[in-house]
Amino acid sequence: xxxxxxxxxxxxxxxxxxxxxxxxxxxxxxxxxxxxxxxxxxxxxxxxxxxxxxxxxxxxxxxxxxx
Numbered sequence: 221x222x223x224x225x226x227x228x229x230x231x232x233x234x235x236x237x238x239x240x241x242x243x244x245x246x247x248x249x250x251x252x253x254x255x256x257x258x259x260x261x262x263x264x265x266x267x268x269x270x271x272x273x274x275x276x277x278x279x280x281x282x283x284x285x286x287x
Contacts, residue, residue, distance in 0.1 A: 230263050232284050232285075233263075233281050233282075233283055235257065238258060238280075
């Protein structure tokens with residue numbers, strides 16, 4: 221029998237500023253998160269990998285918790 225997966229928290233990441241003019245790794249991080257243009261939003265699990273990516277582009281995105 222498989223154990224029931226623990227419910228993971230989710231965060232909503234919205235791009236609020238352009239990556240143009242930013243560092244290459246910041247532009248690539250936006251793409252890796254799935255953000256292509258201002259106003260795009262994605263929902264991701266609250267995991268250390270994702271939080272590290274958000275920290276890289278914190279000045280370009282808004283983050284909120286999803287219930």
